[in-house]
Structures are given as structure tokens and as C-alpha cells.
Amino acid sequence: xxxxxxxxxxxxxxxxxxxxxxxxxxxxxGEDGTFEPSKGIEMVxxxxxxxGWDTTAREVARVFGETGIIDENMTVINREGGGGxxxxxxxxxxxxxxxSMFVASPPLMFVPLNGQSEHGHEDFxxxxxxxxxxxxxxxxxxxxxxxxxxxxxxxxxxxxSITVIGTxxxxxxxxxxxxxxxxxxxxxxxxxxxxxxxxxxxLTAVLxxxxxxxxxxxxxxxxxxxxxxxxxxxxxxxxxxxxxxLSEFPTAIEQGIDESFVNWRGFFGPPGMDEAAxxxxxxxxxxxxxxxxxxxxxxxxxxxEMYMGSEEYSEFLEGEKEEIAALLEEIGLGQ
Amino acid sequence: MLASINRKLGxxxxxxxxxxxxxxxxxxxxxxxxxxxxxxPKGLGILLLVLSVFLFFSRVVxxxxxxxxxxxxxxxxxxxxxxxxxxxxxxxLFEAIGFIITTALFIFFCSWFLGxxxxxxxxxxxxxxxxxxxxxFVFALGIVLPRGILPF
Amino acid sequence: MDxxxxxxxxxxxxLSLEGIMFVLIGVIVGTLIGMMPxxxxxxxxxxxxxxxxxxxxxxxxxxxAGVYYGAVFGGSTSSILLNAPGISGTVATAFDGYPMAQQxxxxxxxxxxxxxxxxxxxxxVVLLMLLAPALSSVAISFGPPAxxxxxxxxxxxxxxxxxxxxxxxxxAAVAGFMVVTIGIDPQTGTQRFTFGxxxxxxxxxxxxxxxxxxxxxxxxxxxxxxxxxxxxxxxKLGSLxxxxxxxxxxxxxVSRQSFVGFLLGVLPGAGATIASFISYIFEKRIAKNPEEFxxxxxxxLAAPESSNNAATSGAFVPLLSLGIPGSGTTAVMxxxxxVLGVQPGPLLMTxxxxxxxxxxxxxxxxxxxxxxxxxxxxxxxxxxLSIPRPLLISLVIMFSLIGVYSISFNVFDLYMLLVFxxxxxxxxxxxxxxxxxxxxxxxxxxxxxxxxxxxxISNGSLSIFVDTPLPLSLLLVALISLLVPAFLKWRSNRxxxxxx
Numbered sequence: 001x002x003x004x005x006x007x008x009x010x011x012x013x014x015x016x017x018x019x020x021x022x023x024x025x026x027x028x029x030g031e032d033g034t035f036e037p038s039k040g041i042e043m044v045x046x047x048x049x050x051x052g053w054d055t056t057a058r059e060v061a062r063v064f065g066e067t068g069i070i071d072e073n074m075t076v077i078n079r080e081g082g083g084g085x086x087x088x089x090x091x092x093x094x095x096x097x098x099x100s101m102f103v104a105s106p107p108l109m110f111v112p113l114n115g116q117s118e119h120g121h122e123d124f125x126x127x128x129x130x131x132x133x134x135x136x137x138x139x140x141x142x143x144x145x146x147x148x149x150x151x152x153x154x155x156x157x158x159x160x161s162i163t164v165i166g167t168x169x170x171x172x173x174x175x176x177x178x179x180x181x182x183x184x185x186x187x188x189x190x191x192x193x194x195x196x197x198x199x200x201x202x203l204t205a206v207l208x209x210x211x212x213x214x215x216x217x218x219x220x221x222x223x224x225x226x227x228x229x230x231x232x233x234x235x236x237x238x239x240x241x242x243x244x245x246l247s248e249f250p251t252a253i254e255q256g257i258d259e260s261f262v263n264w265r266g267f268f269g270p271p272g273m274d275e276a277a278x279x280x281x282x283x284x285x286x287x288x289x290x291x292x293x294x295x296x297x298x299x300x301x302x303x304x305e306m307y308m309g310s311e312e313y314s315e316f317l318e319g320e321k322e323e324i325a326a327l328l329e330e331i332g333l334g335q
Numbered sequence: 336m337l338a339s340i341n342r343k344l345g346x347x348x349x350x351x352x353x354x355x356x357x358x359x360x361x362x363x364x365x366x367x368x369x370x371x372x373x374x375x376p377k378g379l380g381i382l383l384l385v386l387s388v389f390l391f392f393s394r395v396v397x398x399x400x401x402x403x404x405x406x407x408x409x410x411x412x413x414x415x416x417x418x419x420x421x422x423x424x425x426x427x428l429f430e431a432i433g434f435i436i437t438t439a440l441f442i443f444f445c446s447w448f449l450g451x452x453x454x455x456x457x458x459x460x461x462x463x464x465x466x467x468x469x470x471x472f473v474f475a476l477g478i479v480l481p482r483g484i485l486p487f
Numbered sequence: 488m489d490x491x492x493x494x495x496x497x498x499x500x501x502l503s504l505e506g507i508m509f510v511l512i513g514v515i516v517g518t519l520i521g522m523m524p525x526x527x528x529x530x531x532x533x534x535x536x537x538x539x540x541x542x543x544x545x546x547x548x549x550x551x552a553g554v555y556y557g558a559v560f561g562g563s564t565s566s567i568l569l570n571a572p573g574i575s576g577t578v579a580t581a582f583d584g585y586p587m588a589q590q591x592x593x594x595x596x597x598x599x600x601x602x603x604x605x606x607x608x609x610x611x612v613v614l615l616m617l618l619a620p621a622l623s624s625v626a627i628s629f630g631p632p633a634x635x636x637x638x639x640x641x642x643x644x645x646x647x648x649x650x651x652x653x654x655x656x657x658x659a660a661v662a663g664f665m666v667v668t669i670g671i672d673p674q675t676g677t678q679r680f681t682f683g684x685x686x687x688x689x690x691x692x693x694x695x696x697x698x699x700x701x702x703x704x705x706x707x708x709x710x711x712x713x714x715x716x717x718x719x720x721x722x723k724l725g726s727l728x729x730x731x732x733x734x735x736x737x738x739x740x741v742s743r744q745s746f747v748g749f750l751l752g753v754l755p756g757a758g759a760t761i762a763s764f765i766s767y768i769f770e771k772r773i774a775k776n777p778e779e780f781x782x783x784x785x786x787x788l789a790a791p792e793s794s795n796n797a798a799t800s801g802a803f804v805p806l807l808s809l810g811i812p813g814s815g816t817t818a819v820m821x822x823x824x825x826v827l828g829v830q831p832g833p834l835l836m837t838x839x840x841x842x843x844x845x846x847x848x849x850x851x852x853x854x855x856x857x858x859x860x861x862x863x864x865x866x867x868x869x870x871x872l873s874i875p876r877p878l879l880i881s882l883v884i885m886f887s888l889i890g891v892y893s894i895s896f897n898v899f900d901l902y903m904l905l906v907f908x909x910x911x912x913x914x915x916x917x918x919x920x921x922x923x924x925x926x927x928x929x930x931x932x933x934x935x936x937x938x939x940x941x942x943x944i945s946n947g948s949l950s951i952f953v954d955t956p957l958p959l960s961l962l963l964v965a966l967i968s969l970l971v972p973a974f975l976k977w978r979s980n981r982x983x984x985x986x987x
Contacts (some may be wrong), residue, residue, distance in 0.1 A: 048895070049533035050819035062537065077479045080895045082688035083671070089685060114676055116688060163944045169676040170367065194367070195940045196673045199756040199933060200813050201634065204805075210630030211944060223810040227833030301825060332366060333676065344917055348658060355665060358680055365675035369947030370939045372677040376668050383661045389654050401918045407711065415707050415912070419905060422884060426901040429892075442881045449713055449877035460878060468889065471523070476534050478526075478893055 035276035037099055040073040044102035046087020048080040055301070056131065056265055057103045063293050069284055083107060083172075085117035092119050094270040098277035101127060105265045109321050110172040113328055121321070125273040126313040128285035129266030131298065132306035135177035135236040136221045136249065138214045140206060141228055148234040148255050151213065152185040159191035163211040165202045170194055171333040177236055177261040178215040180327060181252045184259035189331050206230065217263060218246065219302045236261035241304070262320075264306060266313060282309050340405070345391030352387055356380030414449070421445055433483015438465035493836065494616060497844025501852050505546050510849045513550035514856045517557020522565065525694065525890030527574030528558040528799075528816045536823050544827040545842050549849040551823045555816065556608060556799045556850065559759060560857050563600045563792060568593060568871050569883050571702035573890060575693045576759035576795040578925060579767045581701055583780065583787030590783050591724060593869040598727040599785060600792045601861045603741050607793030608854040610745035611752070611800035616847050620836065623808040626753045631940035632951050634756065636961035638934035641761065641926070643965045644768040648922040659919045663927035666691060667935075674939045686899035691907075693760070695900055696928055698887040699907025700914070700921045706883055707912040713876045724873060725866030737789035740770045748794030752801020755813030756933065759795040759802075764926055766794035772968070781922075800850060807831050807843055 045057040054076070061074040079087035084107050094100045104121070112120035137148065145151045155162050166174025175194050183189045194215075197205060206214040207229060214221075214230070218237075222245045224230045235241065235249045238260045252259055267285065269278070288294050289307040298305060308316060359376035425441045443461035451457055472478045500506050513535075520531040531554045539547040562574035567584035580600065587596040614622075629637070645660045669680045670690030681687040744766040751762035770790040771780045780787040805811040810832030812818035824831050829842055836843045874882070891904045914921055945951035953959045 049530055050815070050822055054533070055822060058537065062540075075479060076477075078896055080689075081897055082685040085685045085688060086897060116671065116676075116678070117685070160946050169671060169673050170365075171676045190366075192367075193943060193946075195631075195943045197631075197936070197940065198673050199936070200811070200815075200818065201629075201631070201756045203811050204627045204755050205630050205940075207627040207809075208630050210632070223830050223832035223834070227810075229809075229833065300828065340917070355680075362679060363677055365677055368675055368939060368943055370942045372672040372675045372679055375935045375938075376665070376679065379661055379665050379668070383658065383665070386654060386658050386661060390658065393652070393654055395652055395654075404918065405916050407916070411711050415710050418706075418710060418880075418884075419909065422888070422905055423902075425888070426898055426905070429901070430898055438885060442878075442885060445881040445884065446877045449710065449880055451875055451877035453875070457878065460882075464882065464885065468885075472889075472893070476520070476523075476526075476530075477537075478530070478534070479896075480889075480892070 033276055035098065035274065035280040037070065037072040037280075039099055040075055041070070042100045043074050043076045044087050044091055044100070045076055045078050046080070046084040046090075046102055046104075048078055052265075053084075053103050053105070054078060059297050059301075060103070060130070060267075060288065060294075063288060063291070063297060064284070067288070067291055067293050069287050069291070083111050083116060085111060085119070088117055088119040088124075091268075091270050092123060096272045096274070097270050098274050101267050101269045101281070103265065104268050106173050106263055106320075107168075108268075109317070109324055110168075110176065113321075113325055114169075114171045114333065121268070121317050123271055124268040125271060125278060126310050126317065127267045127269055127278060127281045128289075128310065129264050129306055129308040129313050129316070130285060130289055131265040131303040133263040133265065133303060134218045134241070135174070135261050135263065136216060136218045136232045137178060137181070137234055138206065138216065138221050138224070138230045138232045139212060140209060141231055143212070143231070145233060147250065148181070148185065148252055148257060151233055152182060152187050152257075155182065155187045155192070159188065160193065162213065163193045163195060164213045164215055165195050165197055165205050165211040166215040167196065167198060167202055169196050169198075171328060173263065174215045176324060176327060177263075178213070179331065180261055180323075181234070181236060181257055181259050183327065183330075184252070185257045189327070192331075218249070222246070222302070243302070246302075262306070264316075265303075266308070278310050340397065341390055341393050341395070345387045345389075345393075348387035348390065349384060352380055352383035356384065417448065418445060421448070430481045431483060433485050434480040435465045435469050435485055436483060438468070493840045493844040494848060496841050497846075497848035500545050500841050500845030501549065501848035505543075506549055506845070506849060507852065509546040509550040510553050510853045511856055513553020514557035514560075514853045515860065517554035517559075518561035518857065518861065520554070521558035521561025521573060523893075524565070524571070524573055524886040525893040526558075527562055527576070528555045529819050530893070531555070531558040532816065532819045532823055536819075536826055539823065539827060542827070544829045544839075545845045547827050548824065548829065548842055548846055551820065552803075552846045552849060553853045553856075555820060556796060556853060557857060559796055559799045560601075560604050560608075560861070563604070564597065564868055565886065567596045567600060567788075568868065569702065569886065570705040571883055571886050571890070572694070572697050575697060575929075576763055576798070577791075578697045578701070578760070579763040579791035580788065580795075582767060582791070582922060583782070583784045584792075585705070586781065586783035587785075587788060588869075588872060592726075592783070593872050594725045594727050594865050595729060595733070596783075596788060597865045597868060598729055598862065599733070599737060599788050601858055601865070602729075603737060603789040603792035604796040605854050605858040606741045607745045607748055607796035608800060608857070609851065610742075610793075611749040611797035612847060612850040612854065614746070614749050615800050615803055615850070619804050619808050619847070622753055622804045623833075625750075626755060626805040626809060626811070626813070628957060629754050631937045631944065632955065632958040633961065635934055635937035635941055636952065636958040636965070637754075637757070638930045638937060640961050640965040640968070641765055641768070641930045642934065643969050644765075644772070645923045645926060648768060648771070648920065648926060652918070655917075655919045656923045659914065659921065660923040660927040663696075663924035664931035666696065666924075667928045667932035673936055674943070686897060690932075691903060692891075692894050692900065693929065694894055695891055695903050696907055697925060698890055699904050700911035700924060702883060702887045703904060703908025704911030704915055704921070706880055706887075707908070708915065709876060709880050709883075713880065724869040727862065727865055733785055736785045740766075740786045740790040741793040744770065744790045744794040745797045748797030749801040751794075752798030753804045753813075755805055755811055757798075758814040758816075759798040760929060762798035762801075763791035763795040764929065766790040768926075803846070807835060807846070809833060810835075 043057050045054040047053045057076045061076050064070045079090045091102045108121045111117045168174045179189045205211045221232050232249045234252045237251050362373040428437050439461045472480050520526050535554050562577040563580045566572040566577040566581040570581050570585040572578045584596050671688050747766050748762040751757045767790050770786050771777045802817050805813045806817045812821045891900050941951050
């Protein structure tokens with residue numbers, strides 16, 4: 001019932017969008033089958049200014065411009081709302097437009113899987129993945145837990161005694177990355193106590209002992225670890241990361257838990273983007289990823305390089321989505 | 336008769352509360368929280384229901400000032416409705432036609448409609464305000480406003 | 488000793504030619520962006536980040552800090568003149584600032600706001616300087632139960648925010664609380680009252696409600712009185728004259744609320760908006776003549792203005808000393824630090840003392856600049872009010888629409904602005920007060936989340952709220968503040984009865 005209303009609202013809005021946005025969907029492929037942008041490119045950040053998506057979009061647009069990898073002007077526009085759903089609907093309506101793209105990360109899977117967006121990654125044209133980030137599970141410095149297995153053993157014995165906190169809602173990233181690792185370690189995923197704090201109080205709640213575990217991104221923990229406030233029990237990367245503090249973080253895999261989670265970040269075009277255009281952007285993103293200027297950007301924000309071309313990206317996303325969907329199903333949050 | 340306005344309002348709020356409460360009872364169940372998403376809304380719904388009953392039976396007499404506030408000539412309400420309609424049309428056309436044109440038209444016609452007859456100043460302000468705003472937002476601050484049918 | 492040494496280093500940074508220049512640029516840009524519709528500190532900082540690329544971190548961050556508090560400073564202008572708060576931290580400013588401007592005292596109102604902001608800002612920098620390291624433990628002492636208690640305490644003040652019918656105030660508050668339940672519930676991911684509409688998933692932005700209930704509703708009142716042009720006395724409007732009595736009247740609230748604002752700013756999640764409301768209520772509660780509040784009271788204007796600026800510096804405590812961004816704004820600020828290769832946190836003070844103390848020292852300077860720059864501008868700003876009514880009405884409508892659009896870039900939100908404008912107008916006609924609605928909207932949402940977080944942590948046991956001293960004492964204060972006025976009323980009724 002809810003779904004039908006949702007669908008009809010979206011259809012109506014999609015139609016409305018299509019009505020006004022159809023001015024330039026003409027095929028811009030050249031005669032020899034190659035593509036060159038013929039006007040400014042619109043880069044959509046499906047969030048407000050200042051967040052992770054916005055930063056990535058603006059940095060990419062800036063470096064593209066400064067290095068001259070893409071000559072045409074790239075404008076970042078923000079379409080905030082619905083955890084990304086509004087921005088996705090906006091791009092989705094630009095079917096076939098080769099001058100439009102948006103930045104995405106795992107919420108592009110979590111949000112539709114939670115039934116909160118009609119559009120998922122499979123509704124768009126993957127161009128390239130650029131960056132990888134990983135999750136970290138941290139506890140207070142004076143916590144009795146020394147590694148992930150200590151924590152998970154306690155959770156197996158007395159699940160009510162452990163509370164996990166994260167920034168996203170249940171069923172989204174901070175929650176599911178923890179569930180994924182914990183389940184692989186043999187914890188009953190339906191017994192995990194998770195609270196969400198979207199007002200910036202999550203780290204505080206860990207530091208003052210209100211909750212036990214902080215599920216977050218690796219980058220959020222570094223400074224607190226250096227200051228000796230918290231310790232990271234494990235990260236979700238496949239292998240040890242590089243970097244001053246990062247290299248001290250043990251992975252879950254090292255601790256005998258055969259599971260990992262990547263917080264990927266890449267770019268997608270509207271559905272039905274011309275193949276010549278996909279090839280063009282794919283190559284440009286690769287050039288960007290390999291450039292010195294972008295390496296500096298990665299360094300600055302502590303991002304890891306993870307370039308994937310369109311096809312590889314697609315396959316990777318399919319595999320991820322299956323796994324997440326199964327997990328959500330198991331804890332009863334799937335739609 | 337004096338209390339009749341409170342009665343009408345009480346009844347209206349009662350209906351709003353009832354609808355809200357009904358919707359709260361439709362909220363799906365989530366297993367993992369001791370206090371689910373429907374608890375607070377149900378509490379609020381009931382509270383509003385009770386308050387609306389209080390309002391309905393309240394014997395507080397309206398002060399003259401309150402009464403005067405309520406006493407708006409029909410014609411003036413029509414003017415407000417017309418301004419709202421203009422805003423509505425503005426929003427409707429805003430993204431398609433673009434910020435500068437719709438804003439210029441809105442300021443000119445809205446001011447005219449409300450009785451501003453200095454048409455030269457009006458035209459000047461109607462043009463300058465959107466152009467300056469657009470320039471500040473788009474060129475100085477990098478915040479994109481709808482361009483619409485204009486080329487820049 | 489260390490702190491003193493550090494501060495000296497800081498002043499060296501701030502008082503260098505470069506330092507002075509960037510503080511100046513920061514506060515000017517901040518004030519101007521803050522005056523723009525819908526653009527507050529968040530957008531101001533985000534906009535300025537690309538400009539700092541490649542700059543030396545110390546002057547760049549001094550500038551960014553200036554942008555931040557400059558934007559809070561500039562945000563009050565439209566609240567006072569147009570009843571159209573440009574940012575959420577200045578909604579409470581409109582409660583008394585706008586009535587004052589309507590009484591032909593716009594210049595005075597702006598001057599009071601500027602001076603209160605200046606004092607709030609300066610006092611809190613002193614506190615920041617002296618207490619930043621010590622206060623970092625306060626910043627993290629609030630867990631979910633304590634936040635619940637704090638928000639609850641704030642909500643008990645609703646009765647004091649209203650005049651006339653208590654029932655109507657309660658109804659307005661419950662309605663505000665109901666509106667904030669719309670959207671995806673963070674604790675469960677359940678969609679509440681969204682009807683499957685994507686645009687409602689995130690709920691309503693605070694500014695849509697504030698601009699609707701205040702600015703658009705006010706536009707309706709202006710339309711009704713559009714032929715009334717008694718306000719066009721230019722000389723009077725721009726006059727900054729503050730009498731000794733005025734200064735004396737504002738001294739109490741300003742000195743108290745600078746501290747209150749600072750402390751609330753220190754708490755992650757509370758911030759300038761909540762600080763300004765709590766300060767307003769605080770002053771109204773202890774005032775000898777609370778009935779003047781909402782009608783152009785100097786105290787009612789000075790309290791939120793000193794508080795929101797003090798909270799801005801307060802927010803630097805967890806950011807600088809812990810690396811914890813306590814609000815959306817400081818999260819973007821954290822981003823600005825990272826871009827420049829500076830990691831705020833417990834080690835900043837020892838690793839990069841010139842930055843830590845440079846920012847603090849520059850804030851003294853910045854606040855002085857803000858005052859000096861803003862006072863001469865006031866007569867010109869106040870002239871806005873002498874724009875002929877019909878034109879002014881159109882411009883205020885535009886201001887509100889651009890404001891809402893530049894938050895989300897979503898046309899749906901513009902329609903919602905219209906809806907809340909109509910609601911605000913109806914509330915005025917039928918004498919339902921708007922402040923309780925707004926207060927419940929801000930505090931209610933956070934209170935619900937904190938309550939349910941606590942209950943999940945405690946596995947459903949209410950004892951979590953009384954087991955530790957902090958939430959317990961806050962709840963006791965709330966209880967006292969509810970019971971004492973009721974008791975006093977009862978006693979005075981009884982006395983009146985006896986005398987009869």
C-alpha cells in the first residue's frame with residue numbers, strides 16, 4: 001500500500017522532471033563514435049554542503065578543472081534530502097544525459113534496501129569508483145576488551161550488556177558494517193543492540209561510557225587513538241592499512257574473522273548513458289585517479305585509492321548488494 | 336455563543352489529533368528497540384486529543400484584542416489568498432523559467448498588486464534585486480540557483 | 488604558565504599583519520554571508536573552504552573562525568528588521584527584536600544586538616581561553632540520559648513562553664512536537680507520517696518552520712496593514728542612541744547569558760539555537776516584568792543575542808580540545824581544518840600551539856572588528872524598513888523563498904514554506920503562540936531520540952535517568968521550575984481569596 005503511493009509519487013515527479021529537463025538529451029557522440037563533452041558537466045552531490053559526498057564531488061570537480069583533464073566546466077550542485085533519495089531521483093530523471101553525474105557510496109545500496117528510495121545503483125550507469133574507506137570499531141581506552149574476539153565473546157554470552165552506537169540509522173552503514181563482521185564471528189545478528197545518534201553525540205557517548213562500542217569510519221578514530229582516548233579493536237579492511245596510526249589497527253581478518261567491508265566512493269551517470277560517454281569518463285577518472293594532484297587530495301583526507309572501471313564496478317556492486325540484502329533479510333530489516 | 340470560537344477550534348484540533356493518532360497506530364513494528372517509533376507519537380496524539388477537549392469546554396472568554404485580531408474583512412483575506420496564489424505560481428515556474436525572470440516578475444506584480452504605484456522604482460528594484468542576488472549566489476558564492484531559460 | 492605562553496604565541500599570530508588582515512576578511516565575509524537569506528555559518532564555512540587551498544594553516548583558520556562567528560553575528564539583522572531569521576540561531580532574536588523595530592526603534596535594536604553579541608562573543612573567548620582544556624571533560628559528560636533531562640528541562644519552560652491561554656500554548660507545543668516526528672525515525676529507520684513521499688524522509692528543516700511561522704505569517708499581517716506607513720521616519724529608525732537605563736537593563740541578561748550560552752555551546756548537539764532559546768526563557772523567568780517579553784523588551788533581545796554568540800565560541804571547546812564536532816557547523820569547520828592538514832583534537836594544543844592559541848586570540852580581535860564594522864552600518868540597514876510596504880512585502884517573501892531554497896535546493900520545501908506560512912497566520916489570528924511550537928520542534932525531536940537511546944542502552948529500564956547525578960539533578964531542576972510557579976500561583980490565589 002505504502003509502496004504504491006511511493007511509486008506513483010515518484011512517477012509523477014519523474015514525469016514532471018522529464019518535462020523540464022529534456023532540453024538537452026541529444027546524443028553528443030561524435031561521428032567516429034567517440035565522445036567529448038560539448039558543454040558544462042553537472043555534478044550532483046545528493047547531500048548538503050560540507051558532508052562527505054559534497055567534499056568528494058567538489059574536490060574531484062576542482063582537480064579535473066585544475067589539471068585540465070576535463071576542459072569543460074564542472075559545476076557541483078547539491079540536491080539534499082531523503083538520505084540521498086532526492087538527488088538520485090533528480091539524476092534518474094535525466095535519462096541518457098551525458099553531461100550529468102553524481103557521487104555515491106554504500107548508502108546507494110542501503111537506502112533502497114531499507115525501502116527508502118525507489119532507485120538503487122542498478123538504476124544508474126556506473127562510471128568509475130575512486131576511493132575506498134573502511135569501518136572501524138572502537139571502545140574506550142580503559143575498556144576490558146583488547147580485541148574483537150573479546151568483544152564478540154562477551155556479546156555471545158550476554159548480548160544485552162553491549163550497546164553499539166553509530167551515526168546512521170539501523171539498517172544503514174554504521175550498523176550493517178558491524179553486523180556483518182559480528183555475524184562472521186558467530187554473534188547472533190538479531191541480538192545486537194544498536195543506537196543511532198545523528199546529532200554528533202556518538203563519540204561523546206563512547207567517551208563517557210554511556211555506550212560500549214563506536215562503529216564508524218577509520219578516519220574518525222585516528223586523532224582520538226593518538227590522544228589515548230579510545231582504542232580500535234578492529235577495522236573492516238582486507239589488509240593492514242598504511243599510515244602512521246592506521247598501520248596499528250588490526251583487521252578483522254587477522255583476528256580470524258573472515259569478513260571485510262569497503263566504504264567505496266565513486267561516480268554514476270543517469271540511466272542509459274551513451275557507451276562512448278561512459279568510455280570517455282571512465283578514462284578521465286582513471287587519469288584523475290593516477291594524477292599526482294588527486295593523490296594529494298587522498299592524502300589530505302586519508303582516503304585510499306580504489307579505482308574501478310565501469311564494468312568491474314558493476315560486478316563488485318552486484319556482489320555487495322547480494323550480501324547486504326541477505327544480511328538485512330536475516331535481521332528482519334529487508335524490504 | 337462567546338465560547339463558540341473555542342468550540343470550533345477544539346473540534347478541528349480534535350479531528351487533527353484523531354487522524355494523527357490513527358496514523359500512529361498504523362506505524363510498523365520494529366523489534367530491536369524497547370521504545371518503538373510509535374510510542375511518542377501515540378502519547379502526543381492522546382495529549383492533543385485531551386487538550387482539544389479542554390479547549391472545547393474552556394470557559395475562558397476571548398479578550399477584545401483577540402477578537403479584533405480575528406475580525407478580518409473578507410476582502411483582505413482575499414488579498415492574502417491572492418498573494419499566496421502568486422507565491423504558488425512563482426514556485427511552480429521557478430525552476431523551469433529560472434530565478435531571475437520569475438523573481439523579477441514576482442516582485443513587480445506583487446508590489447503592484449499591493450498598491451505600489453511608483454512603477455519606475457518598481458521596475459528598477461524588480462530587476463536589480465534578482466540580478467544582484469543571482470550574481471552573489473552563483474558567481475561569488477558558487478551556489479547554483481536555477482538558470483532556467485536565460486543563457487547565463 | 489603554558490597557557491600564558493601559548494596565548495602569547497597566539498597573539499603573535501593574530502596581531503601580525505597577515506593575522507589582522509585575515510581576521511578582517513573573515514568577519515566581513517562572514518557577516519555578509521550571514522545576512523544573506525538562508526545562508527548561515529555552515530554555508531559560509533563550506534563556501535570559504537576552497538579559498539583556503541594552499542594557504543598557510545594559521546591565518547587560514549583564523550579567517551575561517553572569523554567567518555563562523557561573523558555569520559552568527561550577521562544573522563540577526565534580518566530577524567530584527569524583517570522577522571525573517573536567516574539562520575536558526577537567531578529565531579529567538581526576532582521575539583523581541585522585531586517588535587522593537589516595529590516601534591520605530593530599529594537602530595536601537597540593532598545596536599543592542601551588536602553590543603550583546605560583542606560582549607557574548609568576548610566573554611566566551613575569555614572562558615574559552617581559560618577553560619578550554621578543563622571544559623573538555625564537561626563536553627563529554629553528557630550521555631543520552633543527561634541530554635534527555637536537559638531537553639526536558641527546556642520543554643518545561645513552554646508555559647513561560649506564552650501569554651494568554653495556557654491550553655493554547657500547550658496545543659501549539661504539542662503540534663510542534665508532532666511536526667518533528669515526521670520523517671524517518673533515526674532509532675528504527677521507520678518512516679513516520681511521510682506517506683511515502685521522499686521529500687518528507689528527512690523531516691522539515693528548522694528554517695522552513697521558522698521562516699513560515701515568523702516571516703510569512705508576518706507578511707500576512709503586513710498585508711493587512713499595508714496602508715499603514717507610520718514607520719517611514721528615517722531619522723528615528725537609524726538612531727543608535729542607547730540611554731544609560733537601556734545599558735543598565737541589558738547588562739544583567741548579557742552578563743548572565745554569555746555564560747549560559749557558552750556552556751550550552753560546549754555541549755555537543757546543543758549549539759547556538761538551543762542556547763538562544765534557553766537564555767530567552769531563563770531571562771523571562773527571572774525578570775521582574777516578564778509581561779514585557781515578546782513586546783520589544785531589551786532584555787528579551789539582549790539575552791538570545793549574547794547567548795548565541797557565546798555558544799559559537801563554546802562550540803570550539805569540543806572541536807579544538809577533543810576533535811569532536813558537536814554540530815553540523817563545527818563538522819564543516821572540522822573539514823576546513825582537515826583540508827589545511829590540521830587535525831583538531833587533544834594533541835592540537837601541544838602539536839600546533841600557534842593554531843590553537845592563534846584562533847582563540849584572533850577571536851578577541853574579530854569581535855572588536857565586528858562591533859566597529861557593524862555599528863556604522865546600522866543606520867543604513869535600518870533604512871530597509873522605510874521601503875514602502877508593498878515593495879517590502881514582496882522582498883521579504885523573496886528573502887524567505889531564497890532562504891529555504893538555498894538550504895535544500897528542493898522546490899517541495901518551498902511549498903512547505905507556504906503551508907507553514909498559512910499555519911502561522913492562522914495561529915496568529917486565533918491567538919496560538921508560535922514560540923512554544925518552535926521550541927517543541929527543536930527540543931522535542933532531540934528529547935525523543937535521547938529518551939529512546941537511553942531506553943535501548945538500559946534495556947528498557949527507566950532507572951537510567953536517576954542512577955547518575957547529572958540527569959537526576961537536571962530533572963530535579965525541571966521539576967522545581969514546574970512546581971514553584973504553580974505553588975506561587977496557588978498561594979497568591981489563596982491570599983486573594985482570604986483577603987476577600
